[in-house]
Structures are given as C-alpha cells and as structure tokens.
Amino acid sequence: MNFSWTVDIATACTNGIRLLWNPRFFLKTKPKSRGTVLLHELWHPGLLHMLRRGTREPYLWNLAGDIVINNMLDLEGHSFEGLKPWLDHRYDGWVTEAVYDDLVRRRDEELEELKTTFPKFMWGHTDEETGEGDSGDIIEAESIDDQKSIEHTVINNVVSAAHTAAISGGAGDMPGEVQITLKRFLSPKLPWDRILHQFFNELANLDYSWMRPNRRYQDIYLPGLVDDRQGLDHIVNFQDVSGSISDGDSIRFNSEFKYVKDTYQPEKLTMVQFDTQIQQEDVFLKDDPFDEIKITGRGGTSLVCVREWIVKNEPTAVVIFSDLECDPMEPLPPGLNIPIIWVALNNRDAKVAQGQIVHLNE
Numbered sequence: 364m365n366f367s368w369t370v371d372i373a374t375a376c377t378n379g380i381r382l383l384w385n386p387r388f389f390l391k392t393k394p395k396s397r398g399t400v401l402l403h404e405l406w407h408p409g410l411l412h413m414l415r416r417g418t419r420e421p422y423l424w425n426l427a428g429d430i431v432i433n434n435m436l437d438l439e440g441h442s443f444e445g446l447k448p449w450l451d452h453r454y455d456g457w458v459t460e461a462v463y464d465d466l467v468r469r470r471d472e473e474l475e476e477l478k479t480t481f482p483k484f485m486w487g488h489t490d491e492e493t494g495e496g497d498s499g500d501i502i503e504a505e506s507i508d509d510q511k512s513i514e515h516t517v518i519n520n521v522v523s524a525a526h527t528a529a530i531s532g533g534a535g536d537m538p539g540e541v542q543i544t545l546k547r548f549l550s551p552k553l554p555w556d557r558i559l560h561q562f563f564n565e566l567a568n569l570d571y572s573w574m575r576p577n578r579r580y581q582d583i584y585l586p587g588l589v590d591d592r593q594g595l596d597h598i599v600n601f602q603d604v605s606g607s608i609s610d611g612d613s614i615r616f617n618s619e620f621k622y623v624k625d626t627y628q629p630e631k632l633t634m635v636q637f638d639t640q641i642q643q644e645d646v647f648l649k650d651d652p653f654d655e656i657k658i659t660g661r662g663g664t665s666l667v668c669v670r671e672w673i674v675k676n677e678p679t680a681v682v683i684f685s686d687l688e689c690d691p692m693e694p695l696p697p698g699l700n701i702p703i704i705w706v707a708l709n710n711r712d713a714k715v716a717q718g719q720i721v722h723l724n725e
Contacts, residue, residue, distance in 0.1 A: 364408070364520075375400055378502035379408040379517040393445040399436055400446070406432045407501055408517045409524075411541055412459065413510075416501075419463055423470070425499030427463035430454055458540040511609055518614065597631040598623075599678040603685035603708075605638040605664040612708055615723070616684040619706065621653050623682070633678070637669055638662035666692035673701060682706065687713035 364382045368389075375384045382404055392400060407413070412428045426449060433448045434455050443450075454462045504510035521541065600623070602616050624632050628649050636643040639662050647653055664685065670692050673681060681701055686708045694717040695701060703718030711722060 364405075374500070375404055376500040376502050377404045377407055378504065379413040379513045380520075381502070383502075391445075393442065395442040396444050396446055399441040399443060402436055402441065403429070403432050404500065406435070409521060409541070410459065410538065411517060411521060412501060413504075413517055414514050415459065415540075421501070421503060422499060423466055424459075424463055425501045427459050427466055428501070429499065430462055431457065431459050460540075515614060596629055597633065597679045598629045599633045599635060599673070599676070599681050601635050601637060601669050601672075601681065601683040601685070603638070603664060603683075604636045604642060605662055607664065607686055607688055608708075612686070615708070616706075619684065619723075624653050635669075635672060637665075637672075639665040640668050641672060664689040666690070670695070673703075674699065677701065680704075681718075683718075684708065686710050687715075691716050 364377065364380055366382045366384070368386045369383050370385055370387065372383055372385055374388045375382070377383065384400075389397060407428060410428065410431070412424070416424045429449045430451050431454065433443075433450050434452055437443065437448075437450055437452075438455070454465070457465075504513055600620050602613070602620070604613065608616075620632075620634060623629075624647060630649050632647045634643075634645045634647070635641060666683075666685075666689060669683065674696065677699065678701065681703045683703065684706045687705065687710050691714060703715075705713070705715050705718055705720040706723050707713040707720055708723050711724075713720065713722075
C-alpha cells in the first residue's frame with residue numbers, strides 16, 4: 364500500500380490502498396508494539412473490511428473489525444504494550460459481521476457497559492484531547508467511484524498476496540470470511556457448461572488432428588483441436604474497458620474469464636482489452652496462473668477493432684464481454700468460420716449480427 368506520514372490524524376489509519384501514520388504517535392509507541400499497529404492496519408484490507416461493511420454503521424463496523432483483528436493478534440502473541448486496544452475474547456472465532464450484530468444488540472441492551480468497555484478512542488480519526496472519533500481507523504471513500512476503485516485494488520492485492528503465499532510455501536489459505544466475500548466478486552455467474560456446449564458443437568465442424576492428443580482426457584485417446592497458424596487450440600476473450608464499464612463490471616468480466624481458464628484449461632487463452640481500439644493483449648498458456656485483475660482503456664466503444672483483430676489473427680473461438688452500447692459488429696468475411704459468444708452486460712436489448720448472445724445482469 365501507499366504509505367504516508369501525516370499529522371492530520373491522531374494515530375494510524377487506512378482506506379485499503381493508503382496507509383497513514385502520525386509520526387508523533389509512532390515515536391511514542393513502544394518499539395515492539397509498532398509492528399502490532401502495522402499488522403492491525405494491514406489486516407483491515409486483508410480481511411476486506413472496506414468491501415464488507417455495506418450499509419452498516421461505519422463506527423460500529425470499525426469497532427467489530429478492530430476486535431476481530433486485535434483478538435487474532437493477541438492470540439498470536441503480538442505486543443499491545445502502551446496501546447489501548449479494543450479486545451474482547453468472547454468473540455474469538457467470530458466473523459466480523461457476527462461481532463457487529465452482537466455489538467448492536469449489546470448497545471441496545473447494555474449501553475453503559477459498552478461505553479465503558481470500548482471508549483470512543485482507537486487508532487484512526489480521533490482527537491487526542493477528547494478521544495472522540497468518527498469511523499475509527501478505516502477511512503471512508505469520498506465517492507462511489509472512489510469506493511469502486513478501492514474495492515478493485517483491495518481485491519487484486521488480497522488475491523495476489525494469497526497466491527504469492529501459496530507458491531512460496533507460506534500459509535496460502537484465506538480466512539473463511541475473506542473467501543465468502545471474494546466469492547461474490549470472483550465466482551462465475553454464467554452457466555459456462557451450457558454455454559460452451561454450443562461452442563464445442565460448432566468447433567466439432569472444424570478440423571481435428573490425431574497427431575496432437577487432448578491431454579485433458581488421460582484414459583481415452585481423443586484428438587486435439589489444431590489451429591493451422593499456431594498449432595494449439597486458442598480461445599480469445601475480448602473485454603470491453605470503455606467508459607461505460609465500471610470497475611465492478613470489469614471484476615465480473617475477469618471472474619468469468621478466470622473460471623473458463625481454470626476449468627477448461629485451453630492450451631492458449633488471450634485476453635484482449637478494447638474500447639475504440641485495442642488497448643492491451645495478455646496471453647495465457649495452459650499452465651499460466653491468472654490471479655490479477657487488469658483494467659486499461661476507458662474511452663468510447665467500437666467493435667470495428669474487435670472484428671479487425673479476429674480477421675487478422677483467426678483464433679479458434681471468441682468470447683466478447685461488453686455492454687454492447689455501440690453499433691453491432693459486421694459479420695466476419697465469408698469462409699471465416701469462427702464461433703463467437705457475446706456476453707452482454709445489463710443490456711437486454713442488445714442484438715448481434717453473428718454468433719450466440721448470452722445476457723449477464725449485475
């Protein structure tokens with residue numbers, strides 16, 4: 364995350380992509396407790412607290428998240444010397460949402476005890492004289508667009524960190540409450556088994572070769588689809604990155620892309636990002652990981668560049684993700700038999716001149 368020293372806050376805080384720390388607070392914190400403060404701030408985006416709050420009260424949600432994090436750090440043996448942490452081990456093993464709900468109940472039933480147990484003081488937006496604060500050490504986004512940008516970055520960082528930990532032999536397992544949240548962003552919503560069944564029926568009319576067996580079926584010697592130009596079956600994923608596509612839409616596109624790649628393991632899968640022109644191409648071979656959400660572009664939308672790319676490269680098959688808020692793509696030239704699936708986002712009126720259209724509503 365981007366780190367900054369600042370005296371505009373009393374202690375330390377984060378919005379998920381920025382980490383702010385008051386240098387005076389740092390200097391008066393016991394050296395062995397400084398690492399605890401740092402871990403605490405890192406665990407807020409690590410547990411996706413910025414994404415999971417929803418319509419809950421910011422201050423009480425921050426309190427619930429702080430309890431979950433501090434309980435975990437305390438059980439791991441980290442030092443809280445000189446700090447005033449919110450700790451309550453009755454919540455050990457609880458997810459943040461459950462802690463929040465119980466705090467709401469306790470606030471209604473035993474308000475005075477709650478005030479005594481958790482005074483309104485914590486690392487974050489607090490006044491050193493009064494101890495009063497607004498939403499604790501989680502900085503609220505200033506706009507919906509900022510929130511979407513933060514969500515996109517935090518998801519990318521958490522997924523990448525988990526992948527790095529796994530391949531380096533570290534603790535690659537995500538906490539259960541993180542997996543539940545990521546599932547909302549990273550799980551496919553489309554019935555790809557049914558969609559690709561039509562794809563494979565169309566591909567069955569193309570040339571197969573017994574010279575290159577399909578390694579996905581070890582017990583049966585099946586032919587592998589051979590592309591004369593590249594020697595491997597090649598699926599291309601076109602992703603609309605125009606200005607009408609939000610970061611959340613791009614996350615959904617990437618989630619569907621990841622599912623197809625991980626489940627069907629094509630020998631070669633290319634992601635092509637476009638708006639009015641081709642913005643970026645990323646090639647993934649069968650064993651290449653795909654754990655990063657990549658977004659470029661943000662111009663208008665035109666399918667002319669998509670058609671030109673297909674005609675020039677002649678891939679085996681094509682999937683195009685777009686809201687299709689643009690003129691339809693002209694059919695491919697006669698004799699160029701490339702199956703196309705269009706995934707139309709939130710546009711039931713979308714029409715295509717060639718290929719199969721699937722509607723995806725977010």
